[in-house]
Amino acid sequence: MLPALLIVALLVQSSSQPPSPRRGEARQPQQSQSGSAKKPSSADQRGTEKSPLVIKQVPTPKTDAEAAQEAKDREEKTANERELVRFTGWLVVATLILAVVGLFQLFVFGDQARQLRKTVKAAAEQSEAMERSIAEATRLASAMEVVSKEIAISSKAAIASVSAINQQMRDLPPVFGPVIS
Secondary structure, eight states: OHHHHHHHHHHHHHHHHHOOTTTOOOOOOOOOSSSSSSOOSSOOHHHHHHHHOOOOOOOOOHHHHHHHHHHHHHHHHHHOOOOOOOHHHHHHHHHHHHHHHHHHHHHHHHHHHHHHHHHHHHHHHHHHHHHHHHHHHHHHHHHHHHHHHEEEEEEEEHHHHHHHHHHHHHOOOOOOOOOOO
16 A cells, blocks of 8 residues: 555656756746746647657567467467366366265264264163172172071081980980990
């Protein structure tokens, strides 16, 4: 934006000043403006055909070699653009294939995530069942320990009872005759 403003300022300044004298020409002093209207100077011919503000640039006619080279360049450019269009078409096809593969992967990954959730849920349920089984086995082992202690006490009592009965049997008189030992 700043360069554009500088260019405009230079154009305005250059149009307000008279042209600088050329070599060998003396500069005419500016005349002060009188009350009457200023007459157009016959010496100032800016903006006419002889001294235009804008210069028309007429292109030079081309030689046969230049025209042939331009035609060849246009044909090469056209061929290159056709190739570019063809390659762009292949790029579109490859992009569509990649999009289809991406969508397929999205569905596969979604299914894998669902299967993984099922597996994690089943593993959690199996872990809970294993914990219940361990707790039950621990309870049964404790009960078996109590039973084995009770059986030991009971067997000691049975042994003591059998010993007492044997002792009593020895102390009784024989009913049917002498006991042969």
